[in-house]
Amino acid sequence: MTVIELLSVISQGETSKVQFKLRLDQKDSIAAEMIAMSNSLGGIIIFGVEDKTGRIEGLTYEELQRTNSAIGNIANDYIKPLIYVSTEVLSVGDDLKNVLIVHIPEGIAKPYKDRNGTIWVKQGGDKRKLTDNSEQIRLFQQSGLIYVDEMIVPETGIDDINEKKVEEYLTNIGQKEIDVPKEVLLKNINILKNGCLTLGGLLFFGKNPQQFRPAFCIKAVSFYSMDISDSEYRDSVDIVGTVPEMFNDAIGFFKRNLHYIQNNRNFNSTGELEIPQVVLEEILQNALTHRDYSKNSPIRILIFEDRVEIISPGSLPNSLTVENIRMGNSVVRNNLIVSYSSKLMYYRGIGSGILRALKYAPTLELIDDKQGELFKVVLHRPKVGSSSPHQYSE
Numbered sequence: 001m002t003v004i005e006l007l008s009v010i011s012q013g014e015t016s017k018v019q020f021k022l023r024l025d026q027k028d029s030i031a032a033e034m035i036a037m038s039n040s041l042g043g044i045i046i047f048g049v050e051d052k053t054g055r056i057e058g059l060t061y062e063e064l065q066r067t068n069s070a071i072g073n074i075a076n077d078y079i080k081p082l083i084y085v086s087t088e089v090l091s092v093g094d095d096l097k098n099v100l101i102v103h104i105p106e107g108i109a110k111p112y113k114d115r116n117g118t119i120w121v122k123q124g125g126d127k128r129k130l131t132d133n134s135e136q137i138r139l140f141q142q143s144g145l146i147y148v149d150e151m152i153v154p155e156t157g158i159d160d161i162n163e164k165k166v167e168e169y170l171t172n173i174g175q176k177e178i179d180v181p182k183e184v185l186l187k188n189i190n191i192l193k194n195g196c197l198t199l200g201g202l203l204f205f206g207k208n209p210q211q212f213r214p215a216f217c218i219k220a221v222s223f224y225s226m227d228i229s230d231s232e233y234r235d236s237v238d239i240v241g242t243v244p245e246m247f248n249d250a251i252g253f254f255k256r257n258l259h260y261i262q263n264n265r266n267f268n269s270t271g272e273l274e275i276p277q278v279v280l281e282e283i284l285q286n287a288l289t290h291r292d293y294s295k296n297s298p299i300r301i302l303i304f305e306d307r308v309e310i311i312s313p314g315s316l317p318n319s320l321t322v323e324n325i326r327m328g329n330s331v332v333r334n335n336l337i338v339s340y341s342s343k344l345m346y347y348r349g350i351g352s353g354i355l356r357a358l359k360y361a362p363t364l365e366l367i368d369d370k371q372g373e374l375f376k377v378v379l380h381r382p383k384v385g386s387s388s389p390h391q392y393s394e
Contacts, residue, residue, distance in 0.1 A: 001101060006090050010046070010054050016122040017043035020051040023059075024067045028114065031078035036120040036127035038083050038107035039139060041370065043122075048099035058097025064089060067100050081109045106319070111139035138294045138314075148293045149200035149334040150190065153212050156197040158183065160212075165205045165242065166191065172343045190336055199293060200336030203243050204344065210240045216293065218246050220301040222257035228302060238298075243288050243337070244344055247281075250301060254280050257303050261382070274382050275308060275361065281346070282357040283364075283377045287312040289341050290333055295373065308379040315370045322366045325354050 001009075009018055019033055024047060037043040047067050048059040059067065068087055075085050086103045111119045111130070119130040119139070130136060140146045169189070186192035191201030202209050203216065210217055218239035223230050235257050239249045260271035273280070287299050292314020300311040316322070320331045332338050357364060365378035 001088065001090065003090055003092055006046075006092065006099070006101070009044075010049060010056065013054060014051060014125040015043075016124055017041060019043065019045045019125075020049040020054065021045055021047045022050050022057055023047070023063070024070050027070065027074050027078060030071075031074045031114050032118075032120045032127055034074065034083065034085070034102075034104050035079055035112045035114055036122045037104040038079075038112045039110050039120065039130070040106070040122040042104055042106035044104065045102040046099055047102070048097065056092055056097050056099060058092070058095075059100060061098075064098055064100055071102055078115050080113050080115070083107060083112060111136060134294055134296065138292065147333075147335050149203075149336040150193075150198055152193050152196040153199055153202050154196060156202060156206070156212055157195060158186065158192060160197060160202070160207055161186070161191065161205050162207045162242075169205070169340070169343060190339075198336060200334070200340060203337065204340045206242060209242060215296045215298055218250050218299045218301060220250060220253045220303075222253075222303040224305065226304045226306050228304075235303075243341070247284060247288055247345065250284055251277070251280065253301065254303075254308075258308075258381075275379050279357045279361045279364070279379065280308075282353040283310050283379070285341070285345060286353050287375075287377075289337055291375075292317075292373070293334060293337075304381075306381055308381065310377045310379075312375045313373070315373050315375055316368045322368050325366065326358065328352060328355050 010020070012018070014020055017037070019037075021030070024030055030045070033045060037045075048063075049056055071085060071087060075083050083104065085105075088101050088103070089098055090101065091098050113119050119136065120127050121130050121135070121139075122128075130139070137146065137148060166186070170185075173189075175185075175189075180188070183192065186201075190198055191205055192198070197206060199213070202212060206212070220235075220237050220239055221233050222235040223233045225232075235253070237253060239246050239253065241249065254275075254277075255273065259274045261274050262271045284301075287310055291299060291312040295313040297313040299313070300309070302309040302311070314333075316325070317331050317333045320329065354366070361379060363380055365376075365380075367376040367378065369376065
């Protein structure tokens with residue numbers, strides 16, 4: 001970091017990724033701040049700066065040495081698991097006031113805890129204790145310690161399984177004729193665990209998945225206008241069922257509510273969807289497969305006059321970025337669901353879905369909202385009266 005960059009950061013005040021400390025007084029408090037940043041998106045702590053005003057007071061040589069040593073001690077002894085930080089000193093102003101900058105990366109072994117076992121996370125410019133079970137599960141999920149789709153769904157049982165769907169799956173994987181007891185077979189293919197359905201098993205093979213997980217559906221609305229606050233709409237439906245069923249019904253919703261364009265076809269032909277169906281299929285399948293199932297929220301499909309939005313619960317996992325997925329990179333969040341999707345849907349699981357959508361819809365927008373914990377895809381609709389979907393490729 002340069003002095004100019006430092007002054008720019010200080011001028012903007014404290015944020016979820018920047019904290020000011022005049023001195024290092026309470027090690028437990030600093031440990032909590034470091035933990036919160038590690039459990040969130042990382043950040044920096046700047047020592048020698050007054051937190052209320054942003055005034056640079058600076059540290060003496062002895063204070064620099066003492067603070068630097070204390071930071072290493074905190075990272076080693078006050079935080080579990082161990083985090084690795086780096087420090088640097090910059091001299092600012094004509095009188096060369098020294099500040100110590102502690103760089104704390106986003107953790108790869110979340111959740112991090114203090115020596116009392118407390119988990120801390122960032123909440124804007126502040127930090128807070130994490131007590132909500134679902135939030136803790138998300139941190140474990142980010143570290144790959146648990147997979148939400150492999151967890152059991154309480155109060156479900158073998159009677160909640162649609163046997164016809166299981167038979168279809170067994171046929172697809174070449175295991176239909178295997179001679180083992182039914183319950184053993186269901187355990188072997190991860191549909192059943194400890195007498196209950198796994199979440200992945202429920203979402204693909206359940207008779208009525210939303211009976212147990214009502215929020216895991218798709219809420220679809222087609223508006224007359226360009227504004228979500230508009231009270232009038234042309235179509236609205238809650239799409240339920242298994243993942244493949246929701247996929248098919250959602251495609252049907254698109255077909256009912258989007259325009260068809262002749263695009264040099266015969267006058268009596270049905271025409272083509274204004275947004276190529278392959279684009280809708282890839283984005284929708286991506287949403288159903290990769291959404292964050294630790295969040296008790298539905299996928300949303302919003303059709304406006306000028307655009308289509310497909311909104312998935314959960315931002316991109318770990319260090320994955322929009323730029324990464326535009327290059328075909330992927331991180332699997334839901335191993336079991338990905339496995340079932342590859343056998344029962346057109347899912348390939350090699351990171352090609354977004355690339356395929358971009359090929360046919362190069363203007364689509366990918367928005368990773370970390371603060372709102374959601375991922376949004378925006379597809380722009382051709383203007384009414386346009387003879388062809390000008391922003392889409394053949």
